[in-house]
Amino acid sequence: xxxxKFLLVGIFFGIVLVKSEAVSxxxxxxxxxxxxxxxYGIIGTAIATGILFLQISKKGxxxxxxxxxxxxxxxxxGFIRYIAGGIIFGFGWALIGACPGPMYILLGTGVLSMLIVxxxxxxxxxxxxxxxxxxxx
Amino acid sequence: MEYxxxxxxxxxxxxxxxxxxxxxxxxxxxxxMSSNLRTMCSIAGAGKHINxxxxxxxxxxxxxxxxxxxxIGGFIATQYLSxxxxxxxxxxxxxxxxxxxxxxxxxxxxxxxxxxxxxxSLRSLLLLVxxxxxxxxxxRYAGGCTSGHAITGLSSLQKPSxxxxxxxxxxxxxxxxxxxxxxxx
Numbered sequence: 001x002x003x004x005k006f007l008l009v010g011i012f013f014g015i016v017l018v019k020s021e022a023v024s025x026x027x028x029x030x031x032x033x034x035x036x037x038x039x040y041g042i043i044g045t046a047i048a049t050g051i052l053f054l055q056i057s058k059k060g061x062x063x064x065x066x067x068x069x070x071x072x073x074x075x076x077x078g079f080i081r082y083i084a085g086g087i088i089f090g091f092g093w094a095l096i097g098a099c100p101g102p103m104y105i106l107l108g109t110g111v112l113s114m115l116i117v118x119x120x121x122x123x124x125x126x127x128x129x130x131x132x133x134x135x136x137x
Numbered sequence: 138m139e140y141x142x143x144x145x146x147x148x149x150x151x152x153x154x155x156x157x158x159x160x161x162x163x164x165x166x167x168x169x170m171s172s173n174l175r176t177m178c179s180i181a182g183a184g185k186h187i188n189x190x191x192x193x194x195x196x197x198x199x200x201x202x203x204x205x206x207x208x209i210g211g212f213i214a215t216q217y218l219s220x221x222x223x224x225x226x227x228x229x230x231x232x233x234x235x236x237x238x239x240x241x242x243x244x245x246x247x248x249x250x251x252x253x254x255x256x257x258s259l260r261s262l263l264l265l266v267x268x269x270x271x272x273x274x275x276x277r278y279a280g281g282c283t284s285g286h287a288i289t290g291l292s293s294l295q296k297p298s299x300x301x302x303x304x305x306x307x308x309x310x311x312x313x314x315x316x317x318x319x320x321x322x
Binding site: 025048 | 284
C-alpha cells in the first residue's frame with residue numbers, strides 16, 4: 001500500500017507529459033530550432049511554480065507527510081561533470097527526443113522501440129559506472 | 138470533455154509538472170527519473186563488480202514504482218484521454234522536416250522514420266542505440282536529467298543544475314541544428 005501513492009504520482013506524471021506533448025520528438029526538435037514557445041513555456045512555468053513552492057515551504061508553511069521540513073538534496077559542487085555530462089545528455093535528448101521520464105511514458109503509449117533506447121540507456125549508465133573514477137568531475 | 142481530449146496548454150502542464158515534484162518532496166522523496174537506470178543496473182547485479190552500483194536498491198523501489206505508473210499513465214493518456222488532434226507544430230518546422238524525409242510531422246508522438254519497429258533500418262537501430270547510450274551515460278555523468286536538474290535543481294536555485302541545463306542545451310542545439318541535417322539529408 002505504501003507504494004500506491006507513488007504509482008498514482010507516476011500515472012499522473014505520464015498523463016501530464018503526454019497531454020503537454022513534451023514527450024513528442026517533434027516538440028523537442030522544434031524547441032532546439034527556436035521555432036515555438038511551447039516547450040519553453042512548459043519548462044519555464046514548471047520552474048517558476050517550483051521556485052514558488054520551495055520558497056513557501058522554506059518559510060515553514062508546507063511540511064512533508066511526516067511533518068519534517070521539505071528537503072531538496074544539494075548537488076555536489078563541480079563544473080566539468082555538469083557541463084560535459086550535460087552536453088552528452090543533450091546530444092541524446094535531441095537525437096531520440098526523449099529523456100529518462102518520457103522514455104518510459106512513450107513505451108506506455110505504444111512506442112515499443114523505446115525498449116531498445118531504454119536498454120541502451122542502461123548500458124550507457126553501466127559504462128559510466130565502469131569509467132567513473134577515470135573521468136574528470 | 139474537449140478540453141481534456143485536446144492537447145493541454147503549456148501554462149497548465151508546466152505547473153502540473155511542478156506539482157509532481159512537490160508531491161514527491163511532500164512524500165519525503167525527490168523528483169529524478171534517471172536514478173532508475175542506476176537502480177536497474179544494481180538490481181541486475183552490476184554491484185558485484187562495480188562500486189558505483191553497490192547500493193541498497195530496495196530503498197529506490199518507490200522510484201521504480203513511479204516509472205511503472207508513468208508507463209501506465211502514457212497508456213491511459215493515449216487510449217482514453219486523447220482525440221486525433223495533431224501536434225500543432227510551427228509550419229516552418231513541418232516543412233523543414235519534410236525536406237529531411239520526415240512525412241506527417243506531428244501526426245504521431247515520434248517519427249516512424251526512426252521508431253517504426255516493423256520497418257527498422259540499420260540506421261534507425263543505430264540512432265536508437267546511440268541516443269540511448271548518450272542519454273544513459275550523460276545523465277549519470279551530469280548527475281541528473283531534465284527532472285532532476287532542470288525542474289528540481291533550478292527550482293531550488295542550485296548552480297550545478299544551471300551548468301547541467303546549459304550543457305543540455307549546448308548538446309541539444311548542436312545535435313538538432315548541425316548533426317540531424319547531416320544524418321537526414
